[in-house]
Amino acid sequence: MTLLKSFARKNEFVSAVSCVALVVLLTVKGEVFWTAGNFESLQASIAPTAIMAFGMMALLICGYFDLSISSTMLLAGILCGHLEYGGAPIYVTVPLVLLAGFAVGCLNGFLVARLRINALIATIGTQYIGYGAAMLLWDKIRGGAKFSESFILLGEGKMLGVYYATWIMLALLAFFSFALKYTSAGRQLYFVGGNREASRLMGFNDRRIIFGAFAATGLLASLAGILAVARIQSPSQYTGGGVHMTCMIACVVGGGSFAGGRGSAVGALLGVAFMSLLTNMFNLLEMKPQLQNVIIGLILVTVIVMDGYLNLKKLREIGKA
């Protein structure tokens, strides 16, 4: 009982319960849910999104967010197309594309941490740049062939019946869970997000910490892009569409906050699982896309209102609002 109570107090509680509720609902309502095909499509949607959500969660913990991950993911997929069609081997393609994602992340970090530009404006800016660049590159490979066998294996290959992408995601889950809890760098994210001014007084290099979180997020977005296009076997102009919103909603559902200072990797994964199960339910129930948007929008607003209300209450106590 005490175990249950302490679990209920955890930030991940809402997302975990929501996931279980959705699974129950899906089991009762749709016969297709417990099928191998459905699990494969769930994995394909969860793995890349969760990989990015780990980065987004790190950003939320230190009080920031990144709206450019969708275009970075898209750009990464299209770069894969260019390199693949140009005959580059996989061990050249993957590092180069990861490097590109890292570079975008560093640009975001530079704009926000160093030049102190509002994260909303800065990352919408890089989103536009990334999207425009991706579309320019896309024009040159439009209608290209399939990827090489080795690259497709990255998306199609399985170990113990589970996709490589999912294994990579689980490895990152373990890594981020450890780093956020047991390393100084990880804990510093919580200090900076909890009280920026005070963290500076403690001698933390707050700007470097924020920069690092942005850089990591860019890197993870390109990794997600690689895995996504490898899975569909060719580059696509639709990769990553809207994924920045999905990730943010997922992270807040999973216990993150726009005010910063809290969140976990498990929460990010649970949030993404919730979003994917929800889409899964929409599809299995053949719900109209318009209605889907309404529901997702409602969830976003509910979550943000709850998050915002708690922050407002605190501000009122200290007389700032």
Added chain:
Amino acid sequence: MEEKPDFLKISNISKSYGVVKALSDVSFSIRRGEIHTILGENGAGKSTLVKIITGEASPDQGYIELDGARVLSFSPRDAHKMGIYMVHQELAIFENLTVAENIYTDHSFKTGGRIDYKKLYEETGKKLDMFGLGAVAPDTPLASLTLANQQMIEILRCIVAAPKVIILDEPTSGLNDHEAGMLMDILRRLKDENMTIIYISHRLKEIMRISDRVTVLRDGHFAATLVNDEHLTENVLINNMVGRDLSGSLYKIKTQSGAQEGAPLLEVKNFVKKNTLHETNFTLSRGEVLGVFGLEGSGASRLSRMIYGLERFDGGSLSVSGKTIPRVTPRALVKERVMYLNNNRKLAGLLPDMKVTDNMSLPILDKLSGKLGFIDFKRLAGITENFVRRFSIVLPSLSAKPKNLSGGNQQKVMLSACLVPEPEILIANEPTRGIDVGAKTEIHKFLLEIASKGVGVIIFSSELPELMSLSDRILVMRNKAVVGEVKCGDYTEQAIMRHAAFGKSPAEGTENG
């Protein structure tokens, strides 16, 4: 008591911010292993001095010596390296993290790069026990602790860093008697371990109880360093804090009230806010200048914000000319012709990048607009010119931008903008902060002039001479409540300061000490 050697030497330190001289030629020494209190009114220079010691600011002139070596670089990091730590008044804590992490922010306990939580909690537990906080579990989130315990945790954080000098800024402001007593015990213990403690507080009884010596600053100058022996009394401290010679100064103490008879213009009834303001009542008459005085943390500034609806309050009502305002918001008050002069020009008083005329037009935009909704710029220029003349504001042209003006002229523009709508009540929060003496006198003259025309003025100020020369009545606040009222004719700095320093506040059970 045996003489201990000098440890921290402050030599001829001066520091200015613009035209305002925060410290002039301050020199004194602090000995190793003593508890040394720095005392002074708001604006006496305490916080500037402390900032220089902690490396948050560097002096314009003079130097600091620590243990015989001159301090050359000023940054918080360097100060930490030298063993100087500070417990800030506004808590530098992390509510989202545990007690343990708030104490050991540098994660001292690691095995191979991995944070060892078991060890961290163990060590924290030991420290908590040592300082009488054994009931607090090391893994409790800080947000669930009382304010007092949060403050103790911050103090503990400084202590575990094993500093040579620890500076505490109003550490007992959030503590009750028992907790304050516990803190005193801890400080005495640290002193016995030869730690040097710099203590900043307004609570005179507490200062008398804990200090070895007290240095008093007054208007940025060194006033005295007093040894806390049997000769030191609270009156001696107060006299040193306020001991200005006002006979030849520009401030003439007001002796005759200009308040008009009749129904009150403004009435504050039972204003309360949890942890911020104890039940407060007062009235303002037509033509009256009401002064409100309080030292830091007295709640005076926040009361001014509450009256104008800038900060929410829990209960109470406000009436203007006998009419109760149903919902206190700035908009409702402007409608009742109440205006507020903000204490922060830069952040919330002026539009620094818009023309002076635009600044003036702000409160009367709707009245300036004709039937078609166009702004009557000619009339606006006329109004502005009128104020510029009456107020002798020095401007290159009416379209000059406030950011290019001196602080005094900025303040005049801001005050003019408040007066453009011809208010019946003016609430002025620190109306002359950070401006030169000439501009100050002019603003004072102006405030008295509008009062003589029947406007009710409330002035929240931390400058006692200013209040005594302007006000018909002074309310004194201390510890979140109005603790005294001094009428014009009875003004002495000592009398007012006595209220401000130990007037009995209903917000507390019994006085400390």
